[in-house]
Amino acid sequence: MNKLAIFLAASTLLLSSCEKVIELDLNNSDPQIVVEAWLSDDPSERAQVWLSQSVNFDQSNTYPPLSNATVFIKNRTTGEVDTLKEVGNSGIYGGSKLVAQVGQTYDLTVNVKGKTLTSSATVPRKVNLDSIRLTRTTFFGNENLQIVPRYLDPKGIGDNYRFVLSVNGNKKTDLLIQNDALSDGAYNARPLFGRMGDNDIKIGDTLSLEMRCIDAGSYFYFDTLSEGGGGPNSSSATPTNPVSNIKGGALGYFSVYTKQVKSTIVK
């Protein structure tokens, strides 16, 4: 709404708002542990856990990796425990044998910097992605391409989806989520609405869309991330950190999901 207000004030009242970069003395904060952890049903992907730390606002955009952590994931249903190993000193932990199974619950444990971080997530039912449909709209003179994932949401509230878009093989950073809170059991016609980052898609580009049926905890994380700020372009008056599903004092999320991909060429 913020940007819209500025646009209105500026262009329609024949005035121009002005933007400038300013110096602002922001507080420093203690480095926070940041966890990004996921487990998919794709045997080629399996589980990965990325550990890093936050920095102060005026520092450069490099986030120190957290090495020498112990990271393991337990399948609560089968009792199987798998330890993830760090790749060099990258803060990236992987090499797991685990593959997400629908309906099973996984417990993540991370021991790092003297803290024990835990999270659990249950793999939701898998919903079939039939196809992707592209529609065009004109908004402020820009022709925008809208992507509608075509799937039939099964009856019963609680299906959560995250989509990852790639253009010509390059993964986009847009955070694209949907759920069935208001459209339970319906065939989806809602376009994906990116709230972070931007798209510029041309005719002839190959789009591939990955649909992930994700657990409720990580959906809530992404939802509060897009609602409450935390990201750029937030117009919330009370921006907050997204609500993490990791216990023990960390930023980030643990997500378990099933995935499938559909591709199309833009005509």
Next chain:
Amino acid sequence: MKRQIHLSLLFVLFAHFLHAQERFSVSGAVKDAKTGEELIGASVRLKDKPTVGTLTNEYGFYSLTLEKGTYTLLFDFIGYNQVEKTVVLDKNQKFDVSIGETAKQLSEVVISAKKADENIRTAQMGVEKIDVKDVAKIPVLFGEKDILKTIQLLPGVKSAGEGQSGFYVRGGAVDQNLILLDEAPVYNANHLLGFFSTFNSDAIKDATLVKGNAPPQYGGRLSSVLDIKMNEGNNQDFGASGGIGLISSKLNLEGPIQKDKSSFLLTGRRTYADAFLKLSNDSTLNNNTLYFYDLNAKVNYKLSSKDRLFLSGYFGRDKLGFGDVFGIDWGNATGTARWNHVWNDRLFSNTSLIYSNYDYKIKISQNSTNFNITSQIEDWNLKQEFQFFSNPNNSWRFGFNVIHHDIVPGNITNESTDGSGPTFGDLQKRQSLESAIYAGNNQKIGDKLELNYGLRLSVFNVLGGSNYYNIDTKGNITDTLDYAKGSIVKTYINLEPRLSLAYTLTPSVSLKAAYARNTQNMHLLTNSTTTSPTDRWVSSSNIIKPEIADQFSIGYFQNFADNKYELSLEAYYKTMQNQVDYRDGANLRVNDAVETELLFGKGRAYGLELLLKKKSGKFNGWISYTLARSERQLDGVNGGSWYPARQDRMHDIAVVGIYQLNPKWTLGATWVYYTGNAVTFPSGKYNVADQILWYYTERNGYRMPAYHRMDLSATWQLKKGKRWESELAFSIYNVYGRENAYSINFRQSETDPTKTEVVQTALFKQVPSISYNFKF
């Protein structure tokens, strides 16, 4: 025990009714001789004993009960000639008086509409009267004179942001102001994202702001009451006035339907910012719509010498559309039917049936897929009030008020022509009944003490007909409760005592003190940095409890130099219960059980307000200063410790000057300065999902930069005809072009991707405007 005290207090108060003997009343209306408009707050006094007297009420009615005898009465209204009448009181007398504007009024701007020393004697405190004539001389954004912007220049009232008509009073939020237009509550007093108010000042007769110490006839909001009355319409002659400005034009028509008996008023305003869009060759611009319009209408009919009927209405609409893709229109509609009846020389009654509606509709279309989002809040309101002028020392008001609220939250409907797409379940409608009974008295004790006291009993019934939820402390729904239509889900009862008193030390100095409890059952949920038409109103429910505020205030009032200068100094302390704030990452838009996103806690606000005003002469104006804090404490925000509310800011200064250079030119200037509001900024950053995210450590822990701005205006009175008057008004907003921060955002640097940067957006540099106003 508490109840017994209340009862015995009531008994003592009502005892005043009982001993009136060999006394007669003089009563009637005080009117403007030229237009027949009733004058609000005109003074009626005894010439020999000026401390005995009264003021006309909001319908121009007065009543004075005196012992048998012969009296000389003085009728006064500032800017009008004094009228002296002798009356022999050996029976009850009816006495309507018409008074004319003084000649010098043309060359002098007058600030106060009341009796010169009214501010000293009246028990009411925390009251600001806004003279509509004044508003016209004060420079404003786009030259669009606006009552809501003028009151922001008064102490204790703070602007909600650059160019915004929204305001904060004594540490309260925007929704804690009760804004009444001819008694009808206005739910969204903004046009065009807050840059204009819904009040066309051409249609307005009188506006009064009471900052938390309202007498018992008002209720329903914590912080203030802004009571706006529309003009009645000239019942003597037909007249028209209007204005042509850069972005809007307006026309006002009024006149008698039957001379002396009935009159009408019709005022319209429309902006044409979108006309500029049409001039553009760019199809991305000329395809868009953006305008608003307002209509005010009023009919006023004297049925008999004792009965008057008023019908008044307001209708306003904003329309905003981007081609065929997206459109939103929103607006208020209010209607008031009111019957004034004079039962006898001392008893006056007012019965009103009031309708108020606010709604918005959003249309989203893509090819054959269409979605509509609609939301509405609709009130039916019955008010009955009696005013009893017991004797010159006591005037009573008592009555009741019942409002039925009906809220439809943002429902989405799929209207796709090809039948595709999902169907959406409706969000739960909410119905409720808000009732109150009240009684109050304005009492003078001796020459020095004036009291205004009363009680208001408010009852709020949450009605069934929809689902309600039980929620645990983490905001999860534990139970869905289904209530049948007409059943009562929950009832909240609150007793609201109100007391204010003034003690006159010398004829020009007084001390005042006041206490008031106010409750609020309608709450606005808004979590964006700008005013939005889609901000959501919710009523109290099984989860959301009535907000309660207790305000204590004291004041020192002094007039100097024969009432030319007024000084007031007020201090207040206010505690608030059941204040609403939002959970981390709250989604307030499409959410049925919106209570799951809310947190409740308490608040406190305190401050000091100073106003020095020069009321008459060639040069007049005022200086206002406010020192204030407003804090909240909620479990779940900032670890449960006190934190500044969003509207918290320490210092506010406003300087307003109006100078009558010569009969042709009037100059105006304002300067405002305030320190920054509380705001949430990040204290670090991190990387998740290939994005830079900001790390927040606390809510409202930072401050926006200080704001200051100067505006100038000049009004040029053009040549006058016998009936024809016209003027040109020039203004410049933000004369020295200060880039005030409208918002501060954070982003990855555009020049160095390894860095992040802070970006400040300023909205308006110098904004000149010109408008032409006429009257005949």
